[in-house]
Amino acid sequence: MKEGVFSVTNPSAITKQRGAGPGSPAPHGKTLGKRIIQSWQLYLLLLVPVVITIIYKYIPMYGIQIAFRDYVPSRGFFGSEWVGLEWFERFFTAPTFKRMIVNTVKLSLYGLLWSFPMPIILALAINQLRFKRFKRVVQTVLYAPHFISIMVVCGMLRIFLSPYGGLINLLLGGQHIDFMTDPGYFRTIYIASGIWQDAGWGTIIYLATLSAVDPGLYEAAKIDGASLFQRIKSIDIPMLVPMIVLQLIMSAGGIMSVGFEKVFLLQTQLNKATSDVIAVYVYEQGIVNHAYSYSTAIGLFNTVINIILLLVVNKIAKKAADVSFV
Amino acid sequence: MKAKAKTLGLSDRVSDIILVVLCSLILLIVAYPLYYVLVASVSNPYDVYAGKTFLFPSQFTLEGYASVFSDPQIFNGLKNSIIYTVIGTVFSVVMVYCVAFPLSRKDLPGRKWISIFFIITMYFGGGLIPTYLVVRDTGLLNNMWALFLPGGVAMGNVILVRNFFENNIPNELMEAAKIDGADNMTVFLRVIIPLSRPIMAVMVVFSMVAFWNDWFTALIYLKPEQAPLPLVLRSLLIASSASKEAVTDVGYAELNRITEMIKFSSIIVAAAPMLIIYPFVQKYFEQGFMSGAVKG
Numbered sequence: 001m002k003e004g005v006f007s008v009t010n011p012s013a014i015t016k017q018r019g020a021g022p023g024s025p026a027p028h029g030k031t032l033g034k035r036i037i038q039s040w041q042l043y044l045l046l047l048v049p050v051v052i053t054i055i056y057k058y059i060p061m062y063g064i065q066i067a068f069r070d071y072v073p074s075r076g077f078f079g080s081e082w083v084g085l086e087w088f089e090r091f092f093t094a095p096t097f098k099r100m101i102v103n104t105v106k107l108s109l110y111g112l113l114w115s116f117p118m119p120i121i122l123a124l125a126i127n128q129l130r131f132k133r134f135k136r137v138v139q140t141v142l143y144a145p146h147f148i149s150i151m152v153v154c155g156m157l158r159i160f161l162s163p164y165g166g167l168i169n170l171l172l173g174g175q176h177i178d179f180m181t182d183p184g185y186f187r188t189i190y191i192a193s194g195i196w197q198d199a200g201w202g203t204i205i206y207l208a209t210l211s212a213v214d215p216g217l218y219e220a221a222k223i224d225g226a227s228l229f230q231r232i233k234s235i236d237i238p239m240l241v242p243m244i245v246l247q248l249i250m251s252a253g254g255i256m257s258v259g260f261e262k263v264f265l266l267q268t269q270l271n272k273a274t275s276d277v278i279a280v281y282v283y284e285q286g287i288v289n290h291a292y293s294y295s296t297a298i299g300l301f302n303t304v305i306n307i308i309l310l311l312v313v314n315k316i317a318k319k320a321a322d323v324s325f326v
Numbered sequence: 327m328k329a330k331a332k333t334l335g336l337s338d339r340v341s342d343i344i345l346v347v348l349c350s351l352i353l354l355i356v357a358y359p360l361y362y363v364l365v366a367s368v369s370n371p372y373d374v375y376a377g378k379t380f381l382f383p384s385q386f387t388l389e390g391y392a393s394v395f396s397d398p399q400i401f402n403g404l405k406n407s408i409i410y411t412v413i414g415t416v417f418s419v420v421m422v423y424c425v426a427f428p429l430s431r432k433d434l435p436g437r438k439w440i441s442i443f444f445i446i447t448m449y450f451g452g453g454l455i456p457t458y459l460v461v462r463d464t465g466l467l468n469n470m471w472a473l474f475l476p477g478g479v480a481m482g483n484v485i486l487v488r489n490f491f492e493n494n495i496p497n498e499l500m501e502a503a504k505i506d507g508a509d510n511m512t513v514f515l516r517v518i519i520p521l522s523r524p525i526m527a528v529m530v531v532f533s534m535v536a537f538w539n540d541w542f543t544a545l546i547y548l549k550p551e552q553a554p555l556p557l558v559l560r561s562l563l564i565a566s567s568a569s570k571e572a573v574t575d576v577g578y579a580e581l582n583r584i585t586e587m588i589k590f591s592s593i594i595v596a597a598a599p600m601l602i603i604y605p606f607v608q609k610y611f612e613q614g615f616m617s618g619a620v621k622g
Contacts, residue, residue: 036435041510042428046440049425049479053447056476060452060460077459122352128345138349140605141357147600149539151556152593155563156363159589165375167362174377200356208612228341261542265564286455287546299453 067297087297104277108255119202127210142200154265181270253310371586390591403558414537426487448481472547490525
């Protein structure tokens, strides 16, 4: 199988490699065959990763076809009977279908709306900090929550939100609000904790972009009398726009895939009215109920919507800001 | 002219102060929840739930930590987590290097197609169930390797490492090594690996964090006794939140006191190792993402 991959890859490489010209250590007179033989050690390094990728990435992709079959373990991926769109129909007519779609989209969209601007604002502020040591401390602390397990974050949330002595209730003056069982609080909890955990980490990509600004530009703006706010507005933000658009397109491709792990850990019997999302249903049907084909069909539906959204937003962005991803 | 410069200096100073205050406030919001748990982990939980530990511990005790390390289940989870993190990190970093080096070589025939072959897996996958079925059919259920293999090669990391090779290791150096008769493997082992220590440090930290914090893979592929620490903590932290009885009923008092203390101290035990190591490689983050952003 892996040999197949290499033989497919080689022919088109000829034109590409010849064109690669400068910087390429390969002496130009050598034939492709000789260069392949010469690179045998590089292919050897790739051998294990390629095999793993084929088995655990490409075979499952091929196995998605069980979404259109009635998967029976004894007959495997490719021996089970075709059933067409039966599983999709079953999903579309499931009693909680509408609720799951609405919950998934709302959770993602509201999440995007609140979470997306945070790293940008933070990066703009951090970038302008002039005390290097303080800047370093701010960055270190802001990155910290990213390195904590979602399990631990959800554990902390449950403790803080407990109606009996939880930190939030204490801060509210000794109330006994049961946040975890009230569907009205679920999205706020999910989104706010998401911002706490990842907004700081999200600044990295923007800070890296801002680090390319020529310091002379700030000096010139200062001499021209531009205030800090004006400098941010007319130097920093234009610098960030392409990256912001790129990040937005990528987020659009993830609208249907909410962070499964966190929803799973924050879901209780009583907040399902807002916490019931597609990803959890995929898990329950597939892993818990062993409805393999059904679960795969739902997952595929989700992926297709994601790809469509990605392409649509990509197209809009290409027209509006001349930035595109694919 | 002079007056203008002076007022400008003033407005700059004001905006500096505003920035510092703003950032300090954000700092507080991010850090306080962790600080609160740390304080609670060495306090009497009844005082915690009574709101007496906002700033400092009350009735200082290390009993919580003693209980965490003497609880056979948690201790087993901790042991599993350490094994998985060490083996997973070594395996993952080796795989990343094995892919990143060939892909950084412009003279590799088929480089473009091999790149595409790997990069596709960043955007498309088989999804939960098809992957699960392949893991099952390859006999990895209840096997530690189910945590490492199905993820394939961490392509985000490969791109960071490849960019590091391309940007930070001069081509002349490789050429020189080749003229001296070194083959690809010698260049890899003697030139590339020693010169890429900073990015290797970042890769080690990223992989450690990923394996140390993972629980879902273990939940679907492994047996309960193979559970890593976060999964063990699930029943403790997620299934049971402090009940009214735990806080008010004296009969439950002693048992609950320990359980509640374990909650706080186990959070610290699970979070602390990664929080201690990442600052060591922090300065490379921006650098790495910069080259990743430009080319990746």
